[in-house]
Amino acid sequence: MFDYELLRIIWWGILVFLICGFAVMDGFDFGIGMLLPFLGKTDDERRVILNSIGPTWEGNQTWLVTLGGITFGAWSLVYAVLFSGVYAGLLLLLFALFLRPVGFDYRSKVTNPNWRSAWDWALFVGGATPAIVLSLAAGNLMIGLPFELDADLRSSYAGGFWDLFQLFPLLCVLVGVALCVMHGAVFLHLRTENAIAERAQIVIRWSSILFVGLFLVAGIWVAFGLDGYKITSAIDTTITANPLHKTVVKSTGLWLENYGTYPLLLLAPLMTVISALLTPFFTAKNHSATAFVLSSLAMIGAIVTAGGSMFPFVLPSSLSAASSLTIWDSSASRYSLQLLLVATVIFMPIVMAYTSWVYKVMRGKVTVEQIQDNQHTMY
Amino acid sequence: MITNEVVELSRLQFALTAMYHFLFVPLTIGLSFLLAIMESLYVMTGKQIYKDMTRFWGKLFGINFAMGVTTGLTMEFQFGTNWAYYSHYVGDIFGVPLAIEGMMAFFLESTFVGLFFFGWDRLSKMQHLSTTWLLALGTNLSALWILIANAWMQNPVGAEFNYDTMRMELTNFSELVFNPVAQVKFVHTVAAGYVTGSMFVLGISALYLLKRRDIPFARRSFRIASGFGLAAILSVIVLGDESGYTVGEVQKAKLAAIEAEWETEEAPASFTLIGLPNEETMTTDYAIKFPYLLGLIATRSLDGTVDGIKEIRERKRRRINSGMVAYENLQILREDKTNEIAKAIFEKHKVDLGHGLLLKKYTENVTDATPEQIELAIKDSIPRVAPMFWTFRGMVFCGVLMLFIFVASFYFNAKRTAHNQRWLLKMAFYGIPLPWIASELGWVVAEYGRQPWTIAGILPTHLSTSSLSSYQLYASIAGFFVMYSALLVIELFLMIKYIKLGPSSLHTGNYHFEKEGATHV
Numbered sequence: 001m002f003d004y005e006l007l008r009i010i011w012w013g014i015l016v017f018l019i020c021g022f023a024v025m026d027g028f029d030f031g032i033g034m035l036l037p038f039l040g041k042t043d044d045e046r047r048v049i050l051n052s053i054g055p056t057w058e059g060n061q062t063w064l065v066t067l068g069g070i071t072f073g074a075w076s077l078v079y080a081v082l083f084s085g086v087y088a089g090l091l092l093l094l095f096a097l098f099l100r101p102v103g104f105d106y107r108s109k110v111t112n113p114n115w116r117s118a119w120d121w122a123l124f125v126g127g128a129t130p131a132i133v134l135s136l137a138a139g140n141l142m143i144g145l146p147f148e149l150d151a152d153l154r155s156s157y158a159g160g161f162w163d164l165f166q167l168f169p170l171l172c173v174l175v176g177v178a179l180c181v182m183h184g185a186v187f188l189h190l191r192t193e194n195a196i197a198e199r200a201q202i203v204i205r206w207s208s209i210l211f212v213g214l215f216l217v218a219g220i221w222v223a224f225g226l227d228g229y230k231i232t233s234a235i236d237t238t239i240t241a242n243p244l245h246k247t248v249v250k251s252t253g254l255w256l257e258n259y260g261t262y263p264l265l266l267l268a269p270l271m272t273v274i275s276a277l278l279t280p281f282f283t284a285k286n287h288s289a290t291a292f293v294l295s296s297l298a299m300i301g302a303i304v305t306a307g308g309s310m311f312p313f314v315l316p317s318s319l320s321a322a323s324s325l326t327i328w329d330s331s332a333s334r335y336s337l338q339l340l341l342v343a344t345v346i347f348m349p350i351v352m353a354y355t356s357w358v359y360k361v362m363r364g365k366v367t368v369e370q371i372q373d374n375q376h377t378m379y
Numbered sequence: 380m381i382t383n384e385v386v387e388l389s390r391l392q393f394a395l396t397a398m399y400h401f402l403f404v405p406l407t408i409g410l411s412f413l414l415a416i417m418e419s420l421y422v423m424t425g426k427q428i429y430k431d432m433t434r435f436w437g438k439l440f441g442i443n444f445a446m447g448v449t450t451g452l453t454m455e456f457q458f459g460t461n462w463a464y465y466s467h468y469v470g471d472i473f474g475v476p477l478a479i480e481g482m483m484a485f486f487l488e489s490t491f492v493g494l495f496f497f498g499w500d501r502l503s504k505m506q507h508l509s510t511t512w513l514l515a516l517g518t519n520l521s522a523l524w525i526l527i528a529n530a531w532m533q534n535p536v537g538a539e540f541n542y543d544t545m546r547m548e549l550t551n552f553s554e555l556v557f558n559p560v561a562q563v564k565f566v567h568t569v570a571a572g573y574v575t576g577s578m579f580v581l582g583i584s585a586l587y588l589l590k591r592r593d594i595p596f597a598r599r600s601f602r603i604a605s606g607f608g609l610a611a612i613l614s615v616i617v618l619g620d621e622s623g624y625t626v627g628e629v630q631k632a633k634l635a636a637i638e639a640e641w642e643t644e645e646a647p648a649s650f651t652l653i654g655l656p657n658e659e660t661m662t663t664d665y666a667i668k669f670p671y672l673l674g675l676i677a678t679r680s681l682d683g684t685v686d687g688i689k690e691i692r693e694r695k696r697r698r699i700n701s702g703m704v705a706y707e708n709l710q711i712l713r714e715d716k717t718n719e720i721a722k723a724i725f726e727k728h729k730v731d732l733g734h735g736l737l738l739k740k741y742t743e744n745v746t747d748a749t750p751e752q753i754e755l756a757i758k759d760s761i762p763r764v765a766p767m768f769w770t771f772r773g774m775v776f777c778g779v780l781m782l783f784i785f786v787a788s789f790y791f792n793a794k795r796t797a798h799n800q801r802w803l804l805k806m807a808f809y810g811i812p813l814p815w816i817a818s819e820l821g822w823v824v825a826e827y828g829r830q831p832w833t834i835a836g837i838l839p840t841h842l843s844t845s846s847l848s849s850y851q852l853y854a855s856i857a858g859f860f861v862m863y864s865a866l867l868v869i870e871l872f873l874m875i876k877y878i879k880l881g882p883s884s885l886h887t888g889n890y891h892f893e894k895e896g897a898t899h900v
Binding site for chain 2: 072339
């Protein structure tokens with residue numbers, strides 16, 4: 001069908017697509033989780049906020065689950081090295097995610113205010129932690145992770161949990177959190193009214209400015225202060241390959257080389273900045289749907305900016321540059337990539353179709369009156 | 380170097396989290412189907428009570444489903460976090476059904492579960508019914524793909540070793556999907572899920588009947604559960620997955636251990652009902668045997684033989700020796716890909732490479748193993764008999780008890796006197812834990828029985844873990860323990876609260892606690 005080289009590029013594209021899908025769909029859930037205790041002043045208001053995503057958040061989170069499964073199948077070595085390397089970070093993410101399904105379903109099943117308030121904070125943690133851990137991971141991916149592969153391709157990891165908290169990744173955390181908060185507030189603006197929507201509008205204004213400012217600082221840092229990676233040996237992109245059969249150099253500014261080679265890529269950061277800046281104007285004029293498209297574009301642009309600058313690297317190693325994983329030497333076999341491509345092309349459009357239908361069925365604003373009329377059936 | 384302690388702790392963590400996850404999975408599988416049946420009755424008859432049933436059992440379903448989702452995430456992450464070498468070594472095959480599961484099943488169930496709860500007023504009757512069926516379909520499809528992946532661990536077909544990338548690679552997708560072990564496993568596991576769902580509804584309905592409240596609601600629920608449950612328990616027993624134990628080397632070892640079949644008997648082999656397996660003397664003391672039965676169950680024939688442990692061990696010896704040759708030539712090949720002699724020898728012996736790797740537990744170089752080390756590896760290659768023998772019998776015992784409960788419930792229900800048989804109602808209520816015990820024991824049989832392999836005959840367990848420290852594992856096990864215990868307490872608290880409330884929790888005004896004079900919980 002396709003040759004191996006093209007398949008790997010397509011699969012890199014699918015990986016980026018799934019990360020974008022996850023960020024757009026689950027990003028606002030995380031943002032709303034973070035905003036829940038602050039934008040909802042009364043129990044009814046908090047229930048409005050919860051129910052704005054209540055019927056759909058679970059499907060959104062499946063993007064993350066599927067991303068895990070796809071990485072396992074199509075990029076096994078990446079899955080193995082990344083997940084075992086940042087062991088404590090992954091478990092932290094996992095424990096935080098535990099709080100979400102039970103938080104949504106259990107919170108309003110008991111009327112005790114302490115019970116409800118405890119779950120609200122659990123949902124806050126369940127929204128904030130993934131946004132923090134995943135942005136932290138993204139920052140560390142750009143720096144490179146301290147892992148090494150032995151001749152059997154067994155990976156060993158030389159860093160500890162606290163080593164993840166370096167300055168650049170911490171900046172990425174701020175960028176990611178600001179973006180998720182903005183995205184969440186935009187969705188709330190779309191699905192709620194009156195007091196909550198007004199509070200959301202203020203959040204949108206500030207998080208938009210904060211995000212754009214921090215995003216630009218991160219860009220300057222990548223250009224002048226961060227080591228990028230580059231393959232220096234000839235690499236045969238069409239055969240099954242072993243990551244150890246290449247040489248890699250590391251030097252400041254290398255992450256920007258792709259922008260020189262493919263100038264079109266510059267559209268990604270440009271789109272990010274412009275969309276994020278325009279978002280508050282559209283919510284102010286009550287064009288919330290347009291604003292949601294814009295903040296989604298900002299999400300997608302930010303991810304493509306980072307992913308595109310690293311291409312063809314997926315997981316650079318700061319410890320042994322040659323162990324770095326690139327799309328040429330960490331993919332599944334040609335046969336498995338073909339199979340999974342067929343499955344993706346069949347199932348993802350179906351998934352997106354029925355997801356849209358569900359959103360259409362559940363459309364409209366969630367109001368305090370609805371909550372009061374449906375005390376026992378809504379979250 | 381990965382210590383034995385890390386391997387054992389990784390196994391412990393996986394076993395704990397997987398068994399915990401499976402407290403919620405079978406109920407999700409079974410109850411989703413029962414909900415679809417109840418709602419179909421609602422749509423066909425138009426009777427409000429069936430809608431109330433769908434919604435009340437749906438509430439309990441939701442409490443359980445949330446835990447299933449929560450604990451399922453762990454399973455998805457854990458291959459990477461704790462079994463990194465496994466993930467690399469077989470991800471090309473094992474990851475494929477998992478990726479498909481995500482796209483085909485997880486999205487389906489988690490998208491429609493929201494609509495199931497919140498779509499009642501926004502959808503037409505038919506649309507909502509379709510939603511419920513899609514939810515049931517999603518949970519069942521998810522079982523299908525994960526069991527295809529699991530079956531490949533038990534009987535790895537359709538894959539080959541690639542010495543360039545140092546991993547197994549998929550060569551035949553349809554062999555993977557139509558793996559005979561996957562088929563029996565799927566039928567056995569989902570049917571066990573249907574039994575769990577039925578036992579749950581049956582037992583709780585029995586409680587309401589015993590308390591003489593919400594009788595019409597409880598009788599209808601009892602009726603559906605007894606019918607569906609009887610069909611399900613018969614499928615579990617008749618289509619028990621023992622028949623899957625005759626394919627594949629490791630499955631045969633498992634079967635021999637389950638049956639304490641030390642020697643290969645002449646066909647058809649007899650079935651040991653009970654006895655005391657003795658690992659030292661390799662005999663079963665005080666055995667009570669049924670002639671012919673094992674041969675019939677396991678091979679579905681009168682002339683198929685069931686291999687005994689002694690015979691399997693001798694085969695293992697040959698395979699380990701051949702595996703050493705494979706390993707030796709693999710090392711040569713990795714230095715020099717053009718060495719045609721080494722390539723030819725490797726090709727001849729590569730099916731036994733995994734057996735050679737068994738020796739890595741005792742010697743890093745494999746090829747320099749002493750005869751004593753080889754003996755140790757042979758001994759490792761068959762799971763211990765007593766735990767297998769007893770867990771299997773425990774599972775079957777639970778199954779037989781449930782068969783009795785369902786047959787009796789079905790019979791008295793047909794006579795329309797079930798609600799007066801207090802002994803039966805009590806038995807149904809106290810029988811609620813049975814399907815869970817049976818499922819957990821069943822998984823112990825299947826997965827403990829797979830040892831010493833993660834991938835049967837291909838990758839030994841002690842090579843499969845991540846390069847972690849035991850300190851990291853103690854910390855994560857402690858974390859899981861705390862989180863899971865807290866969540867279980869909360870889940871049970873809510874479950875019991877809503878079970879006690881019964882359909883009154885729907886606030887329709889038609890049920891026990893909403894009527895005047897009713898004592899409140």
